[in-house]
Amino acid sequence: MQNSQATVLAAENVKMTFNTDTSEEVTAISNIGFELKQGEILGIVGPSGCGKTTLFNIIAGLQAPTAGTILVNGNRVQDASGHVGYMLQKDLLLPWRSVIDNVILGLQVRGIAAKESKTIAQNLINAYGLKGFEQAYPSALSGGMRQRVAFMRTLAFSPDVILLDEPFSALDSQTRLLLQADVMRIIRERNCSVVLVTHDVGEAITMCDRIVVITSRPGRVKSVHTIGIDPALRHPLKIRKQARFNELYEMIWDELGIQFAA
Amino acid sequence: MSIPETGATAVSATSTPKARRRGFSVFGVRVLAYQIILFVGFLALWEYAIRAQWLPVYLYGQPSGIWRELVKGVQSGALVHDTWITAQETIIGFIIGSVTGSIAGLGLWLSPTTAAILRPLMVALNGLPKIALAPLIVVWFGVGMESKVAIAAIITFIVAMLTSFAGSQEVDSDYIRMMKSLGASRLQTFRMVVVPGTVPWIASAFRLNIGFAMIGAVVGEYISAEAGLGHHVYYSGTLYNLNAVWGGIFALMILALILDAMVGWVERRMKWR
Ligand SMILES: Nc1ncnc2c1ncn2[C@@H]1O[C@H](COP(=O)(O)OP(=O)(O)OP(=O)(O)O)[C@@H](O)[C@H]1O
Ligand SMILES: [Mg+2]
Numbered sequence: 001m002q003n004s005q006a007t008v009l010a011a012e013n014v015k016m017t018f019n020t021d022t023s024e025e026v027t028a029i030s031n032i033g034f035e036l037k038q039g040e041i042l043g044i045v046g047p048s049g050c051g052k053t054t055l056f057n058i059i060a061g062l063q064a065p066t067a068g069t070i071l072v073n074g075n076r077v078q079d080a081s082g083h084v085g086y087m088l089q090k091d092l093l094l095p096w097r098s099v100i101d102n103v104i105l106g107l108q109v110r111g112i113a114a115k116e117s118k119t120i121a122q123n124l125i126n127a128y129g130l131k132g133f134e135q136a137y138p139s140a141l142s143g144g145m146r147q148r149v150a151f152m153r154t155l156a157f158s159p160d161v162i163l164l165d166e167p168f169s170a171l172d173s174q175t176r177l178l179l180q181a182d183v184m185r186i187i188r189e190r191n192c193s194v195v196l197v198t199h200d201v202g203e204a205i206t207m208c209d210r211i212v213v214i215t216s217r218p219g220r221v222k223s224v225h226t227i228g229i230d231p232a233l234r235h236p237l238k239i240r241k242q243a244r245f246n247e248l249y250e251m252i253w254d255e256l257g258i259q260f261a262a
Numbered sequence: 263m264s265i266p267e268t269g270a271t272a273v274s275a276t277s278t279p280k281a282r283r284r285g286f287s288v289f290g291v292r293v294l295a296y297q298i299i300l301f302v303g304f305l306a307l308w309e310y311a312i313r314a315q316w317l318p319v320y321l322y323g324q325p326s327g328i329w330r331e332l333v334k335g336v337q338s339g340a341l342v343h344d345t346w347i348t349a350q351e352t353i354i355g356f357i358i359g360s361v362t363g364s365i366a367g368l369g370l371w372l373s374p375t376t377a378a379i380l381r382p383l384m385v386a387l388n389g390l391p392k393i394a395l396a397p398l399i400v401v402w403f404g405v406g407m408e409s410k411v412a413i414a415a416i417i418t419f420i421v422a423m424l425t426s427f428a429g430s431q432e433v434d435s436d437y438i439r440m441m442k443s444l445g446a447s448r449l450q451t452f453r454m455v456v457v458p459g460t461v462p463w464i465a466s467a468f469r470l471n472i473g474f475a476m477i478g479a480v481v482g483e484y485i486s487a488e489a490g491l492g493h494h495v496y497y498s499g500t501l502y503n504l505n506a507v508w509g510g511i512f513a514l515m516i517l518a519l520i521l522d523a524m525v526g527w528v529e530r531r532m533k534w535r
Contacts, residue, residue, distance in 0.1 A: 057439075083445075084443065085443075086443035088440070092434075092436055092440045094437075094455065094459075096461075105444065105454070108454070109441070109450055110445065157444070
């Protein structure tokens with residue numbers, strides 16, 4: 001949809017094979033390829049165990065792929081170097097740090113002066129609905145708030161690419177809808193480039209510009225769908241009234257469903 | 263990250279802080295009244311049993327005699343001196359062993375190879391009743407205070423090292439993954455996640471260790487010493503002066519309560535939450 005934009009992330013023929021204890025090789029993913037444009041939200045859906053987390057670990061540089069390459073802004077990813085922001089299902093807030101000190105974690109790792117990073121964090125906190133909670137500790141926050149803080153920690157160091165691995169799946173459905181809407185708004189405002197992994201097909205259609213469907217293990221790209229719904233209509237509650245939403249929803253479920261039967 | 267409760271909640275006479283804060287409830291007063299009645303009744307029965315010559319005093323001692331021993335010990339300063347010696351041995355050994363042990367255990371996180379090499383030794387030390395090392399240490403360090411400090415330090419070192427290493431290994435690997443994805447070096451991950459994440463374990467080790475340090479010091483004094491409460495208790499025992507033995511045990515109890523309260527205060531401040 002935004003083909004004129006620059007490519008920020010490219011995966012080319014990525015393959016990952018694990019050697020398990022039983023000396024049997026497990027190929028988690030094979031021949032995965034896609035591109036992510038600047039400012040795009042790309043969804044990845046696929047059956048459980050198809051290698052989505054493995055793919056993210058490779059993009060973040062936590063694991064080296066067996067074959068293939070990952071390019072971020074045209075540079076090859078070799079190692080974890082903080083070029084991508086990686087947010088997991090668990091919020092992974094440090095319980096001994098206050099909200100603001102959790103948000104600055106990535107900046108601290110980068111050696112940015114305390115004063116500067118606090119300013120950046122405070123601005124995020126003010127802008128995205130946690131004002132007044134900067135000195136609170138994670139144990140005092142609700143699940144939704146904690147995930148919000150984790151998201152701010154990811155935003156704080158302005159990574160080139162943001163990876164979201166089922167970030168809302170641990171939340172109740174109300175909180176989930178609210179957070180989806182907020183995260184979507186923030187991503188658009190800041191023109192972030194995002195890859196979102198989710199089990200929730202509706203969530204993927206709501207939030208993403210394109211969706212990549214992955215087959216069951218070994219994970220390969222089965223199909224790519226362009227959503228093509230006006231971003232203005234993409235509120236989690238409103239979008240469900242669109243004919244296109246239902247069309248995509250059935251199509252993607254079909255593709256996933258066939259794999260379950262096989 | 264779970265906070266370990268490595269049995270650190272040893273029996274304490276006082277109830278939980280929460281219960282204490284409630285102040286005197288009717289229930290609390292009644293319990294206290296029964297406790298006093300039982301204790302005084304027990305002492306009275308004991309005293310009577312000795313006076314009526316149901317029990318020989320040289321085997322059991324006698325409350326009034328214990329009281330006289332305590333008063334004499336405090337007035338002459340001998341008991342105070344012995345208590346002070348044992349306290350010093352315990353505290354110095356505790357600090358040396360707990361601090362170096364915690365650092366060593368944490369340090370092993372930085373070097374998995376060293377940790378793997380030392381694993382069999384750690385398993386062996388974990389199973390060993392550490393007090394069994396005491397006679398060796400007395401042979402090496404002599405009859406003075408140094409050997410008691412050394413026993414307390416070595417035992418607490420082992421406990422602190424094993425506990426802090428175990429704690430560092432319990433840090434959720436997703437935190438490590440998250441730090442790596444932020445571009446953190448191993449040392450940064452150590453400083454920002456592993457050390458603070460292990461502090462509650464170290465706090466628990468400190469609580470256990472103050473008891474171990476005292477056992478170490480007293481057993482060292484039993485083996486060979488010229489002063490200290492352990493020496494006092496052992497020496498009085500060989501003379502069948504049971505009142506003096508009870509007096510020494512009473513002093514040990516007071517000392518243990520004071521030291522435990524001090525470490526408990528530190529422990530509570532070390533646990534985030
Ligand atoms: N370190 C490893 N060693 C061996 N096998 C692994 C390893 N990591 C992942 N796998 C295997 O690779 C496959 C893909 O795992 P992965 O966690 O990437 O799947 P996923 O798509 O994220 O699953 P889910 O939807 O349940 O989160 C699984 O079959 C898993 O057992
Ligand atoms: Mg996964």
